[in-house]
Amino acid sequence: MKKLIVITLLLILGFYLMSTFISVPFGAERIAGVKDYYLKQSPETLKVSNVVTAIVVSFRGFDTLGEVTVLFLASTALGSILYRRRTHHSGLNPQREAVVSSTLVRTGAKVLFPMIILLGAYVFVHGHLTPGGGFQGGAIIATGFLLILISYRKFFINHNVLTWVEALAGTTFVLIGIGGFIFANQNNFLENFLPEGTLNNLISGGVVGIIYIAVGFKVGAEITGILDTLLTIKEAGLNPDEN
Amino acid sequence: MVISNPIYFIALPLLTAFLLPLIGKVYKPLIRLTPGFVFAFMAYISFDLFLNLEQGKAQIIQIAGWAPPLGINLVYDNFSGFITLIITTLAFIVWVYSYKFKKVGFDNSKKFFILMMLLVAGSIGVVLTGDIFNLFVFIEITAISSYGLTAFYKGRDGAEAAFKFLFIGALSSTLLLLGILILYTQTGTLNMAEIAIRLKDVPIATQAIILILFFVGFGIEAEMFPLNGWVPDAYSQAPGPVAASFAGMLAKAGIYGLVRIIYTIFDLNGIFGLLLIMGILTMIIAETAALKQKNIRRMLAYSSMGQMGLIMIAFALNTKAGIYAAIFLMFNHALIKTMLFLSAGFLTYSTKDKKISDLDGFGKIMPFTALIFGLGAFAIVGLPPFSGFWSKLSVLTAVADKTYYVILATILLISVVEIVYYFRIIGRLYFKKAHEEVKIHKPSWNAQVAMSVLAILIIVVGIYPDLITEYISNAADALFDKSAYIKEVLPNVSLN
Amino acid sequence: MGIGSIIFLIGALIFILVAAIYAVIQKDLIHAVIATSLISLALSLVFYILQAPDVALTEAAIGIALSTIIFIITIRNTKRYESE
Amino acid sequence: MQDYLTYSVYGSAILLMLIGLYAALVKKNLIKIVIGLSILDAGIHLLFVAVGYLNNATAPIFSETVLDKNVVMADPVPQALVLTAIVIGFGVTAVALALVVRLYRKHNTTNIDEIKNLKW
Numbered sequence: 001m002k003k004l005i006v007i008t009l010l011l012i013l014g015f016y017l018m019s020t021f022i023s024v025p026f027g028a029e030r031i032a033g034v035k036d037y038y039l040k041q042s043p044e045t046l047k048v049s050n051v052v053t054a055i056v057v058s059f060r061g062f063d064t065l066g067e068v069t070v071l072f073l074a075s076t077a078l079g080s081i082l083y084r085r086r087t088h089h090s091g092l093n094p095q096r097e098a099v100v101s102s103t104l105v106r107t108g109a110k111v112l113f114p115m116i117i118l119l120g121a122y123v124f125v126h127g128h129l130t131p132g133g134g135f136q137g138g139a140i141i142a143t144g145f146l147l148i149l150i151s152y153r154k155f156f157i158n159h160n161v162l163t164w165v166e167a168l169a170g171t172t173f174v175l176i177g178i179g180g181f182i183f184a185n186q187n188n189f190l191e192n193f194l195p196e197g198t199l200n201n202l203i204s205g206g207v208v209g210i211i212y213i214a215v216g217f218k219v220g221a222e223i224t225g226i227l228d229t230l231l232t233i234k235e236a237g238l239n240p241d242e243n
Numbered sequence: 244m245v246i247s248n249p250i251y252f253i254a255l256p257l258l259t260a261f262l263l264p265l266i267g268k269v270y271k272p273l274i275r276l277t278p279g280f281v282f283a284f285m286a287y288i289s290f291d292l293f294l295n296l297e298q299g300k301a302q303i304i305q306i307a308g309w310a311p312p313l314g315i316n317l318v319y320d321n322f323s324g325f326i327t328l329i330i331t332t333l334a335f336i337v338w339v340y341s342y343k344f345k346k347v348g349f350d351n352s353k354k355f356f357i358l359m360m361l362l363v364a365g366s367i368g369v370v371l372t373g374d375i376f377n378l379f380v381f382i383e384i385t386a387i388s389s390y391g392l393t394a395f396y397k398g399r400d401g402a403e404a405a406f407k408f409l410f411i412g413a414l415s416s417t418l419l420l421l422g423i424l425i426l427y428t429q430t431g432t433l434n435m436a437e438i439a440i441r442l443k444d445v446p447i448a449t450q451a452i453i454l455i456l457f458f459v460g461f462g463i464e465a466e467m468f469p470l471n472g473w474v475p476d477a478y479s480q481a482p483g484p485v486a487a488s489f490a491g492m493l494a495k496a497g498i499y500g501l502v503r504i505i506y507t508i509f510d511l512n513g514i515f516g517l518l519l520i521m522g523i524l525t526m527i528i529a530e531t532a533a534l535k536q537k538n539i540r541r542m543l544a545y546s547s548m549g550q551m552g553l554i555m556i557a558f559a560l561n562t563k564a565g566i567y568a569a570i571f572l573m574f575n576h577a578l579i580k581t582m583l584f585l586s587a588g589f590l591t592y593s594t595k596d597k598k599i600s601d602l603d604g605f606g607k608i609m610p611f612t613a614l615i616f617g618l619g620a621f622a623i624v625g626l627p628p629f630s631g632f633w634s635k636l637s638v639l640t641a642v643a644d645k646t647y648y649v650i651l652a653t654i655l656l657i658s659v660v661e662i663v664y665y666f667r668i669i670g671r672l673y674f675k676k677a678h679e680e681v682k683i684h685k686p687s688w689n690a691q692v693a694m695s696v697l698a699i700l701i702i703v704v705g706i707y708p709d710l711i712t713e714y715i716s717n718a719a720d721a722l723f724d725k726s727a728y729i730k731e732v733l734p735n736v737s738l739n
Numbered sequence: 740m741g742i743g744s745i746i747f748l749i750g751a752l753i754f755i756l757v758a759a760i761y762a763v764i765q766k767d768l769i770h771a772v773i774a775t776s777l778i779s780l781a782l783s784l785v786f787y788i789l790q791a792p793d794v795a796l797t798e799a800a801i802g803i804a805l806s807t808i809i810f811i812i813t814i815r816n817t818k819r820y821e822s823e
Numbered sequence: 824m825q826d827y828l829t830y831s832v833y834g835s836a837i838l839l840m841l842i843g844l845y846a847a848l849v850k851k852n853l854i855k856i857v858i859g860l861s862i863l864d865a866g867i868h869l870l871f872v873a874v875g876y877l878n879n880a881t882a883p884i885f886s887e888t889v890l891d892k893n894v895v896m897a898d899p900v901p902q903a904l905v906l907t908a909i910v911i912g913f914g915v916t917a918v919a920l921a922l923v924v925r926l927y928r929k930h931n932t933t934n935i936d937e938i939k940n941l942k943w
Contacts, residue, residue: 033431074914077391131792170261
């Protein structure tokens with residue numbers, strides 16, 4: 001009975017959504033809006049060839065700050081929800097009791113790990129030139145650490161390093177923002193205060209590249225932190241007296 | 244002056260939240276002190292900015308140097324400034340209260356303050372931003388920090404409440420995202436002022452769909468009727484100061500977003516009827532549910548929902564008097580509910596179930612806290628010497644001006660219900676014999692300071708309402724005059 | 740858009756829907772999670788065809804790998820089968 | 824042809840959302856609910872990118888070969904927005920799963936009907 005009601009409601013919702021979206025046919029020319037300006041200004045003024053990067057980091061850079069905050073928040077909230085007790089003796093990773101993975105997996109992981117990290121770094125360093133950027137690069141780096149974490153059960157991520165990377169990358173982002181506030185022409189938060197350079201050079205786009213590198217470090221560190229928290233979940237003993 | 248800039252309301256808490264783990268490595272007590280400095284500074288600049296803001300003017304902050312509609316912009320006008328002022332002040336007071344926040348250890352107080360700071364930053368972001376997608380990002384920031392804070396205590400059923408909250412929140416924020424997408428396809432822009440201009444050419448049916456999606460998206464934080472299932476659970480399971488800041492900041496940010504969308508972007512006649520019906524339903528259902536509650540925190544949560552319903556009714560009147568009353572109510576509700584939650588936190592500190600019946604005779608056992616709670620109860624039902632009276636009076640006159648006599652009668656009836664359940668508690672506090680064995684927990688000095696400041700504010704505003712009526716009236720003007728908002732944000736665009 | 744891309748696009752969309760239905764009705768949660776991971780895989784191909792390489796890359800890294808792994812870790816810490 | 828594409832792309836995106844919503848609303852298993860939410864997210868992301876596509880467009884990147892400005896480019900704005908949305912969705916999923924683990928620790932079940940300390 002409940003299923004029937006839900007399905008009926010969903011079909012009504014689907015019908016209305018479909019009738020709304022029919023008015024903008026797939027692939028047809030769209031209403032003129034901010035996008036035309038972005039497509040024009042991004043290569044001309046900002047000297048960033050990847051327009052999506054230009055929008056994410058410069059035109060809508062504030063969203064990106066918020067987005068990085070969301071990830072930071074997720075990793076903090078995860079820590080507070082799952083209550084990781086700190087193991088002070090760092091060798092005592094609870095996962096060491098788990099089954100050791102095969103030599104093949106371990107060797108493969110060892111070979112792949114540097115390549116994955118390199119790919120991730122490449123993706124976020126070239127964020128303003130090619131597809132990709134801080135989020136993608138950071139996520140790729142996190143997958144590299146994930147590979148190591150699941151193939152070497154004794155691998156222990158030093159949380160001090162993670163904390164430092166996370167905090168410094170986040171601070172760099174905000175400080176670049178405040179730098180724009182102080183040094184840039186119009187004194188706006190996040191405004192570019194470095195020379196733009198020439199289009200399609202690695203060093204171009206002013207602060208865009210630097211911000212995306214900071215984002216890459218931060219996203220990589222945060223997702224690695226989330227994965228590590230979840231992987232060491234067994235450690236979390238719930239003490240009912242803890243109120 | 245460079246120091247006073249609305250951008251700091253968001254940049255500063257984010258910076259501190261990112262740095263807090265490092266600060267903790269330098270010197271542990273700084274974890275608790277730094278948020279206080281930041282909140283105090285934010286409260287200072289919000290006073291500075293608000294008092295220097297000319298009436299009817301707005302301060303537009305461009306981010307990254309792109310003038311609106313291209314980049315994201317913050318709009319600091321009389322209305323958003325007033326709400327920011329409330330939020331920053333409450334944030335500081337809540338920090339004072341929770342400075343010695345139980346003995347949870349430094350690692351946990353670090354997480355607590357990070358989540359708390361981002362909740363404040365997110366709420367202020369929702370209030371200040373002038374960009375519809377940025378609004379969504381800030382809504383998500385407030386939402387995720389609230390999930391974390393709700394589940395903060397391990398001993399309670401916080402995880403259950405948080406999951407419920409997360410479920411409703413994730414669904415409604417997805418629908419909000421869908422609404423934003425439809426808006427973008429129809430108007431080609433994300434700036435709220437420009438959307439308001441371009442929406443005239445959009446078919447009414449499409450507008451209605453977008454509006455319903457937005458209603459669902461903001462309704463959850465504004466505690467609107469079908470979406471407020473999380474409220475009593477989250478308020479009763481979260482730590483005391485968190486419940487206080489949900490009432491004072493989260494709900495305020497939600498209702499702000501809703502009315503900003505309704506008044507500034509859309510131009511549909513049916514909206515106000517819908518908001519009115521939702522407000523009445525929310526108020527009636529919540530207040531009658533509050534009457535039945537045995538747990539004091541749940542009762543306060545239902546009462547908070549009822550108040551939000553009343554605020555919605557006042558906003559739905561679509562007159563200046565109605566908006567004025569609604570903003571006054573928001574001010575009072577933020578202050579008084581915070582005070583009630585903070586004092587209730589200490590009254591029921593040692594009891595396990597936080598039952599109302601456990602409070603018998605506490606008027607003698609904990610005179611100060613009980614007095615604060617009593618003051619709050621008197622103020623929230625709208626008795627004369629307190630500030631709640633003036634806001635309730637202005638709501639009633641605004642409704643009467645519109646000649647909605649049925650609604651007037653309903654509000655009066657619901658007020659009686661409110662009086663019944665609040666006075667029941669006061670009766671228990673002062674006129675019942677105490678239980679044999681009571682464990683009490685004396686509020687620490689900083690908590691006493693926090694509660695006293697709130698109490699003094701309420702009494703002062705109650706005796707001299709003229710102190711703030713001018714600001715509220717300016718805020719109401721800022722919301723009501725849509726074309727002024729558009730002109731401030733987009734000075735080069737001519738309307739029509 | 741060439742005819743080849745269109746056929747590929749339609750095929751990927753059908754695959755996505757089938758995988759989604761499978762993910763919803765499957766009682767074994769690990770299988771359901773693998774199906775959602777396949778949704779992400781097909782989705783990132785669709786994004787690539789629709790000229791959104793940035794989004795495709797993000798979906799590939801986050802949707803296929805990271806989301807799936809956090810689901811699997813959770814399932815390993817809870818129950819694998821959905822009971823009626 | 825164009826009509827068929829409109830119906831099939833938007834239709835499947837909306838259908839994907841509905842499937843996700845159905846799972847989230849009807850299923851009793853907490854992990855299934857989270858899976859439903861992530862399918863719902865996937866549907867929205869598809870819808871975003873589909874709306875941004877223009878006929879015969881290239882990706883919005885000015886490499887050396889497409890520097891003549893007459894090339895039609897896909898709308899970059901929905902792509903930028905969906906990047907943000909994907910990352911936010913990942914954060915929400917992680918928090919949701921952490922809550923599931925904690926609920927399982929406490930109640931030893933992932934069935935929503937058996938977790939009812941608070942009234943729904």
